[in-house]
Amino acid sequence: MMKLIFATNNENKVREFKSLVGDQFEIVTLLQAGIDVDIPEPHDTLEANAREKSVTIHRMTGANSFGEDTGLEIAALNGAPGVLSARYAGEHKSTNDNIRRVLEEMEGKADRSAQFRTVISLILNNKEYQFEGVCKGRITTEVKGSKGFGYDPIFIPDGADKVFAEMELSEKNQYSHRAKAFQKFVAFLKDLQ
Ligand code: IMP
Numbered sequence: 623m624m625k626l627i628f629a630t631n632n633e634n635k636v637r638e639f640k641s642l643v644g645d646q647f648e649i650v651t652l653l654q655a656g657i658d659v660d661i662p663e664p665h666d667t668l669e670a671n672a673r674e675k676s677v678t679i680h681r682m683t684g685a686n687s688f689g690e691d692t693g694l695e696i697a698a699l700n701g702a703p704g705v706l707s708a709r710y711a712g713e714h715k716s717t718n719d720n721i722r723r724v725l726e727e728m729e730g731k732a733d734r735s736a737q738f739r740t741v742i743s744l745i746l747n748n749k750e751y752q753f754e755g756v757c758k759g760r761i762t763t764e765v766k767g768s769k770g771f772g773y774d775p776i777f778i779p780d781g782a783d784k785v786f787a788e789m790e791l792s793e794k795n796q797y798s799h800r801a802k803a804f805q806k807f808v809a810f811l812k813d814l815q
Pocket of ligand 1: 693786800
């Protein structure tokens with residue numbers, strides 16, 4: 623079975639990924655690999671930050687590795703918070719503060735359209751491959767729901783009538799940016815076998 627290290631400390635992302643891949647691949651988390659690093663996101667694109675994660679772990683372990691970076695891109699805020707999504711309200715990376723800042727900046731805005739975008743970077747046998755997933759939707763005016771993570775309480779994907787935070791994971795996966803990127807990634811891996 624192909625073994626891949628997922629360069630993340632976010633257990634939510636691991637759970638989402640495993641729910642899509644099943645047990646066709648052996649996915650090892652940083653925790654399971656005994657690697658305790660907080661990989662920086664120093665670049666100004668999701669693509670470069672995703673690559674930073676996969677390359678960092680590949681260099682440390684020599685193993686095939688992948689990382690992903692996700693941003694919420696809001697049209698009325700010229701694409702913000704974008705690559706700064708995790709730290710939008712400061713380096714303490716508080717989800718509640720990030721959501722509060724977005725809702726404040728969106729006050730009175732007629733155009734509430736937004737998208738989540740995920741970029742996965744895979745280092746496989748010393749070559750890099752990238753996969754992208756986009757989920758279009760809109761920003762609500764108030765917080766709802768208790769499931770999911772991050773900006774899930776204020777984002778309604780197109781085609782749905784509730785926010786991500788009101789959905790079970792299987793329902794979120796029908797729409798989500800990360801699910802779309804992971805599906806492309808998994809299709810690529812299966813083609814190799
Ligand atoms: P990163 O990819 O870990 O850098 O995440 C960037 C930011 O986007 C963090 O604040 C996450 O909480 C948020 N985020 C990433 N994926 C999702 C998602 O699926 N739903 C809501 N927020 C997300």
